[in-house]
Amino acid sequence: MSASASPSPPVAPPATWTPRIVAFFCNWCTYTAADLAGVSRLKYAANVRVIRLMCSGRVDPQFIVDALARGADGVLIGGCHPGDCHYVEGNYKMLRRFQLLRRLLQDLGIAPERVRLEWISAAEGERVKAVINEMTAQLKALGPLGLPEKFESWDEEIIALARRAAEAAPADGDAPASAQPEEVHV
Amino acid sequence: MVSSSQEVRIGFYVCHCGHNIASMVDCPEVARYVETLPGVVLSRDYKYMCSDPGQELVQQDIREFALNRVVVASCSPLLHEHTFRKATAAGGLNPFFFHMVNIREHDSWVHTDRAEATAKAKALARAAIRRVAHHRPLEVKQVPIHPDVLVVGGGIAGIHAALTLANAGRKVTLVEREPTIGGHMAKFDKTFPTLDCAACILTPKMSEVGAHENITLWTCSDVVKMDGYVGNYTVTVRRRPRYIDEELCTGCQECISNCVYKEPKFVDEFNEGLGKRKPIYIPFPQSTPQVVLIDPEVCLNFKRGVLTDRCKKTCVEACGDRKAITFTQREEIRELQVGTIIVATGFQTFDVKRAPQYGYGSFPNVYTALEAERLVNASGPTGGEVILRDGTQPKAIGIIHCVGSRDKKTNRWCSRVCCMYSMKLAHLLKEHSGAEIYNFYIDIRAPGKSYEEFYDKLNEEGVHFIRGRVGEVTDWAMTPEEEGKLIIRVEDTLAGFVRRIPVNMVVLSAGLEPQADAQEVRRLFNMSCGTEGFFLERHPKLAPVNTFTDGIFIAGCCQGPRDIPDTVAQAGAAAAEALVLIDRGHVEQEPNTAYILPDCSGCKSCLPLCPYTAITFDATTHRAVINEALCKGCGTCVGSCPSGSIGQNLFEDEEVFSEIEGVLSE
Numbered sequence: 001m002s003a004s005a006s007p008s009p010p011v012a013p014p015a016t017w018t019p020r021i022v023a024f025f026c027n028w029c030t031y032t033a034a035d036l037a038g039v040s041r042l043k044y045a046a047n048v049r050v051i052r053l054m055c056s057g058r059v060d061p062q063f064i065v066d067a068l069a070r071g072a073d074g075v076l077i078g079g080c081h082p083g084d085c086h087y088v089e090g091n092y093k094m095l096r097r098f099q100l101l102r103r104l105l106q107d108l109g110i111a112p113e114r115v116r117l118e119w120i121s122a123a124e125g126e127r128v129k130a131v132i133n134e135m136t137a138q139l140k141a142l143g144p145l146g147l148p149e150k151f152e153s154w155d156e157e158i159i160a161l162a163r164r165a166a167e168a169a170p171a172d173g174d175a176p177a178s179a180q181p182e183e184v185h186v
Numbered sequence: 187m188v189s190s191s192q193e194v195r196i197g198f199y200v201c202h203c204g205h206n207i208a209s210m211v212d213c214p215e216v217a218r219y220v221e222t223l224p225g226v227v228l229s230r231d232y233k234y235m236c237s238d239p240g241q242e243l244v245q246q247d248i249r250e251f252a253l254n255r256v257v258v259a260s261c262s263p264l265l266h267e268h269t270f271r272k273a274t275a276a277g278g279l280n281p282f283f284f285h286m287v288n289i290r291e292h293d294s295w296v297h298t299d300r301a302e303a304t305a306k307a308k309a310l311a312r313a314a315i316r317r318v319a320h321h322r323p324l325e326v327k328q329v330p331i332h333p334d335v336l337v338v339g340g341g342i343a344g345i346h347a348a349l350t351l352a353n354a355g356r357k358v359t360l361v362e363r364e365p366t367i368g369g370h371m372a373k374f375d376k377t378f379p380t381l382d383c384a385a386c387i388l389t390p391k392m393s394e395v396g397a398h399e400n401i402t403l404w405t406c407s408d409v410v411k412m413d414g415y416v417g418n419y420t421v422t423v424r425r426r427p428r429y430i431d432e433e434l435c436t437g438c439q440e441c442i443s444n445c446v447y448k449e450p451k452f453v454d455e456f457n458e459g460l461g462k463r464k465p466i467y468i469p470f471p472q473s474t475p476q477v478v479l480i481d482p483e484v485c486l487n488f489k490r491g492v493l494t495d496r497c498k499k500t501c502v503e504a505c506g507d508r509k510a511i512t513f514t515q516r517e518e519i520r521e522l523q524v525g526t527i528i529v530a531t532g533f534q535t536f537d538v539k540r541a542p543q544y545g546y547g548s549f550p551n552v553y554t555a556l557e558a559e560r561l562v563n564a565s566g567p568t569g570g571e572v573i574l575r576d577g578t579q580p581k582a583i584g585i586i587h588c589v590g591s592r593d594k595k596t597n598r599w600c601s602r603v604c605c606m607y608s609m610k611l612a613h614l615l616k617e618h619s620g621a622e623i624y625n626f627y628i629d630i631r632a633p634g635k636s637y638e639e640f641y642d643k644l645n646e647e648g649v650h651f652i653r654g655r656v657g658e659v660t661d662w663a664m665t666p667e668e669e670g671k672l673i674i675r676v677e678d679t680l681a682g683f684v685r686r687i688p689v690n691m692v693v694l695s696a697g698l699e700p701q702a703d704a705q706e707v708r709r710l711f712n713m714s715c716g717t718e719g720f721f722l723e724r725h726p727k728l729a730p731v732n733t734f735t736d737g738i739f740i741a742g743c744c745q746g747p748r749d750i751p752d753t754v755a756q757a758g759a760a761a762a763e764a765l766v767l768i769d770r771g772h773v774e775q776e777p778n779t780a781y782i783l784p785d786c787s788g789c790k791s792c793l794p795l796c797p798y799t800a801i802t803f804d805a806t807t808h809r810a811v812i813n814e815a816l817c818k819g820c821g822t823c824v825g826s827c828p829s830g831s832i833g834q835n836l837f838e839d840e841e842v843f844s845e846i847e848g849v850l851s852e
Contacts, residue, residue, distance in 0.1 A: 027264075028714075028734055031264070037296055038291025038296050043297065049310060049850075050292055057826075058834070058837060063843070063846060066843060070846060083709060090822040093826065122722060
């Protein structure tokens with residue numbers, strides 16, 4: 001961790017920066033569609049890392065939050081079209097959670113384009129290509145989300161604040177326990 | 187077996203897949219990189235991992251290096267996961283200590299930058315290495331297969347599949363929505379290229395279905411619901427009334443001749459509306475079952491489908507003691523238990539009115555190919571004579587190919603059969619009328635046994651072939667010779683100029699389309715459709731009759747346009763696939779079921795989420811309980827449990843979180 005006391009200012013991304021997208025694809029439709037894109041030798045941006053789940057209904061909101069917190073610039077969820085879910089209605093359950101989570105993320109200042117839910121059937125290899133390319137372009141325009149770096153700079157900020165509070169504290173009194181810098185987490 | 191508490195020893199293999207992966211991903215570099223990751227004992231790259239030596243390598247390494255986890259980076263797990271699970275098991279490990287990384291379909295085949303593709307392969311491999319450490323040994327469940335089979339659709343595909351299974355001693359229920367089986371093939375006069383009569387080869391099979399002790403034939407019936415899973419499907423069928431007791435009707439047809447309507451008056455669907463029938467009728471002489479039916483929309487004893495009892499009922503008198511006519515028959519809902527299902531719901535022909543430039547509906551002498559088929563049929567409305575709607579006989583006939591095929595404005599695909607059936611109709615129309623025949627084609631597609639020879643034969647017979655997509659069919663005459671005729675305007679792309687060809691009759695070779703209700707049928711049986719709307723096979727080459735739902739197979743034109751020989755071959759394949767399941771007696775199911783952890787708080791929020799009602803609430807323990815037999819392993823309850831108290835085998839939270847961490851920790 002850097003010893004600098006002031007929070008680091010936002011830095012422009014290096015020229016080589018490209019967004020990192022974590023994708024959760026359901027086994028039956030979207031994962032198969034991505035396989036079809038491969039078999040059809042469609043070409044798309046290499047920014048996406050697919051994690052296979054049986055159903056989009058399995059996507060725990062924590063997966064999305066965790067991916068963003070660990071440095072993903074965007075999260076893509078792919079499921080079967082409404083009415084086509086292999087498990088009847090897992091995609092609807094995902095949709096409900098997704099609406100809530102997206103509002104929450106928006107309130108936290110995360111652009112809605114960063115988290116995307118797409119219905120892509122097993123026949124829509126073209127759609128996989130289009131969505132990934134489009135999302136990559138959008139995220140490039142938005143720039144890095146950089147949550148891990150932000151967490152670090154917030155840590156530094158809080159540590160600095162705690163130090164300042166300790167220095168300003170009356171010489172005769174003990175510093176309050178909450179100002180101990182070692183315990184700070186975000 | 188290795189317990190999960192032991193030290194993790196991972197073997198990693200990256201496959202070149204010949205050049206498929208190696209040309210875009212630096213496989214040795216990926217192997218070198220993975221070797222540095224924690225838990226990895228050995229890391230290799232190999233030319234073909236799925237080959238026998240590749241699998242043998244995994245087994246040897248497990249023994250030699252005491253591996254307890256295996257990761258293979260190669261193609262899609264949908265293709266080879268089971269191969270490597272088997273190899274892992276053969277090496278002495280639980281097969282679920284294996285994990286697969288897709289660096290072909292999801293990487294080398296879709297990217298163009300070698301550095302990016304290699305970086306992606308490393309990230310995906312890293313995720314798998316982290317994930318596989320959390321894997322636990324799992325047991326495969328065996329589910330018994332109910333031996334009975336349901337075949338949906340009684341065209342040639344359904345007939346052949348049902349007969350194959352019934353001859354193998356299986357009980358089959360064949361459900362057909364029309365009053366008779368036979369499908370489109372029953373309407374054809376002859377079949378290409380052999381010109382053997384369609385009825386002569388089809389109707390014996392139809393009667394065999396009707397008489398077979400192992401086949402239950404339900405016509406006028408639709409499947410309305412399907413529940414269950416492979417081996418144990420519960421199917422609900424609606425049997426619509428035909429107002430005739432099928433058991434009592436002998437097919438003597440005396441009721442038809444004694445109907446109060448002395449002459450046939452109503453549109454005859456079987457003859458494509460070219461002929462007439464009575465309110466009590468049999469679709470065609472060889473209908474199976476040989477049972478008449480009453481059309482309540484036009485029968486005098488009904489008024490718009492509602493029984494009024496106002497007719498003299500001369501048909502009932504004629505039926506006499508047989509008492510087969512039952513006006514009070516009601517719709518019945520029947521339930522069936524089957525283990526496997528073959529869907530053979532066929533196609534519909536392109537609605538030629540969608541190509542208005544060809545004048546169907548405006549000019550009476552423009553026919554669809556199916557209508558032409560009925561016109562040349564000896565049991566058709568004209569007894570096989572080519573008599574047009576205006577009562578004349580044609581001297582020149584134009585056959586327009588590719589109507590609703592190979593056309594960006596309508597359907598882009600080639601319907602595969604139209605070239606051949608157009609040539610067959612050309613031959614038959616020439617034979618029956620002596621007229622000059624002009625074929626207008628884009629390309630002649632005759633790829634089949636004796637098909638090209640048939641084309642040659644037609645050329646020798648003096649049938650004209652003009653290459654060019656027809657611009658329009660018009661009755662606007664420019665010369666006295668064109669008066670009263672239909673003029674086909676076409677650019678002859680071989681001669682290099684625009685021609686006007688006057689004819690008396692135009693036949694439109696309509697393409698094949700998915701059935702209008704294909705989407706509903708697809709949902710009913712939990713299948714997928716391709717972009718054009720035909721049912722999607724599990725693999726276009728290696729699993730052409732399988733669907734993504736185990737135990738449900740497809741055959742015939744519902745999967746895509748094809749001719750009769752291909753349809754029959756596919757129906758046989760579907761029957762064989764069903765027999766594979768039945769004869770083995772059980773299926774193995776992925777152990778990816780969900781289970782409740784001890785810290786469940788009993789909030790019950792998961793209960794309504796499960797579409798299979800696999801979750802119940804145990805009032806004594808105040809916890810939810812998951813019935814493993816009912817759980818299908820979607821994980822929806824796992825993803826939404828507010829206290830994280832539901833686990834899912836193969837997709838545990840820590841497994842997914844470690845994958846997320848893995849793909850991002852560069």
